[in-house]
Amino acid sequence: MHVRYSYLPQQFAKIDDLLTELGQLARSGDFTLGAPVAQFEKRFAELIGTRHAIGVGSGTDALKLPLAALGIGPGDEVITAANTFIATAGAIHEVGARPVFVDCDDTFCMDVAQVQGAITDKTKAIMPVHFTGYMTEMEPLMQIARRADLPVIEDACQAILADINGQRAGTFGRAAGFSLHPLKNLNVWGDAGVIVTDDDELDRKLRLLRNHGMTNRDEIACFGYNSRLDSVHAVVGNWLVGQTEAIAQTRIAHATRYDAAFAEIPQIRLPPRPPGRRRVYHLYMIFAENRDELLATCQAAGIEAKIHYPIPLYQQVGLRSLGYRAGDFPVADRHAKEIITFPCDQHLSTAELDHVIETVRAFYSRAA
Numbered sequence: 001m002h003v004r005y006s007y008l009p010q011q012f013a014k015i016d017d018l019l020t021e022l023g024q025l026a027r028s029g030d031f032t033l034g035a036p037v038a039q040f041e042k043r044f045a046e047l048i049g050t051r052h053a054i055g056v057g058s059g060t061d062a063l064k065l066p067l068a069a070l071g072i073g074p075g076d077e078v079i080t081a082a083n084t085f086i087a088t089a090g091a092i093h094e095v096g097a098r099p100v101f102v103d104c105d106d107t108f109c110m111d112v113a114q115v116q117g118a119i120t121d122k123t124k125a126i127m128p129v130h131f132t133g134y135m136t137e138m139e140p141l142m143q144i145a146r147r148a149d150l151p152v153i154e155d156a157c158q159a160i161l162a163d164i165n166g167q168r169a170g171t172f173g174r175a176a177g178f179s180l181h182p183l184k185n186l187n188v189w190g191d192a193g194v195i196v197t198d199d200d201e202l203d204r205k206l207r208l209l210r211n212h213g214m215t216n217r218d219e220i221a222c223f224g225y226n227s228r229l230d231s232v233h234a235v236v237g238n239w240l241v242g243q244t245e246a247i248a249q250t251r252i253a254h255a256t257r258y259d260a261a262f263a264e265i266p267q268i269r270l271p272p273r274p275p276g277r278r279r280v281y282h283l284y285m286i287f288a289e290n291r292d293e294l295l296a297t298c299q300a301a302g303i304e305a306k307i308h309y310p311i312p313l314y315q316q317v318g319l320r321s322l323g324y325r326a327g328d329f330p331v332a333d334r335h336a337k338e339i340i341t342f343p344c345d346q347h348l349s350t351a352e353l354d355h356v357i358e359t360v361r362a363f364y365s366r367a368a
């Protein structure tokens with residue numbers, strides 16, 4: 001049995017109605033910042049529960065533009081998580097600021113207890129990452145940020161509809177960035193992202209920044225970027241956005257099935273699963289003994305298991321200029337050796353999930 005990682009061919013197998021809408025768009029010529037974008041922004045803001053949603057060119061830009069709007073740039077530091085996708089640190093770097101890492105804990109998010117110690121005179125913002133769809137402990141983090149008078153920009157790219165005691169990812173900080181990349185829980189047909197905020201002034205600035213700083217066709221208020229959400233993607237987004245809650249629920253059900261089975265295997269350790277936290281399993285990631293052999297066994301059994309990530313970000317060659325050294329973030333280092341990610345998306349069948357479970361079980365009973 002082949003348990004694939006990418007479900008895009010299945011997700012977009014039946015799209016006659018979507019193609020009709022795209023045909024209408026093509027004939028209307030409404031390709032930039034038109035009606036589908038405004039409609040998608042309205043529906044996205046309603047979904048998350050914020051006053052504003054601003055469509056932009058990528059999830060990376062959904063992190064970069066809020067930093068730029070807050071005036072963060074060269075000489076400034078932004079605190080973020082040591083284990084994240086490169087785009088988080090990349091967005092900070094793109095505005096000219098320096099990413100300052102804080103180690104994570106076994107939830108895969110930044111260890112909030114270490115944030116205070118990372119704050120310096122140069123710190124201008126904190127960017128927690130809700131990695132895998134598991135949220136950073138936002139209540140204590142917001143307390144630290146308030147005391148230090150620092151804005152928080154949430155990297156919610158993997159965490160659409162995750163929450164803490166009912167409060168959604170993206171509603172804690174001054175702003176939050178979401179990605180609509182094809183492999184994210186709510187996805188479109190290429191690069192796209194959304195920023196959410198309750199701050200009217202920030203909303204106004206972000207709308208300028210994403211469109212060259214243009215107030216209208218003839219007037220420029222400031223330097224900006226070319227980072228609009230394309231109408232084509234907005235049409236796809238509008239077609240899918242109503243499914244986001246069902247997607248989250250199915251992923252949670254699949255993770256629950258995995259958890260129940262893996263809890264019985266002594267060589268597997270689940271991350272903490274505290275109550276009152278809704279995790280949306282963009283990645284279903286657990287700790288495994290003898291990880292490399294398990295990975296090879298799964299791959300030989302047709303399961304596209306993955307490692308997120310085999311090299312901790314701070315140890316990457318491309319980030320050497322930050323001056324970190326091997327061993328600076330021991331938890332991120334340990335995770336790189338112990339973690340494994342299994343497919344957990346909404347298109348998997350029970351038989352496919354059970355093939356993963358049986359393969360893992362057989363691997364460890366053979367090893368015993």
Ligand SMILES: *Cc1c(COP(=O)(O)O)cnc(C)c1O
Pocket residue numbers: 058059060061084085087088129131155157158179180181191192193
């Ligand atoms: C995907 C992702 C991003 C960036 O999104 P793009 O849309 O690919 O630019 C940023 N942070 C995290 C944690 C991500 O997973």
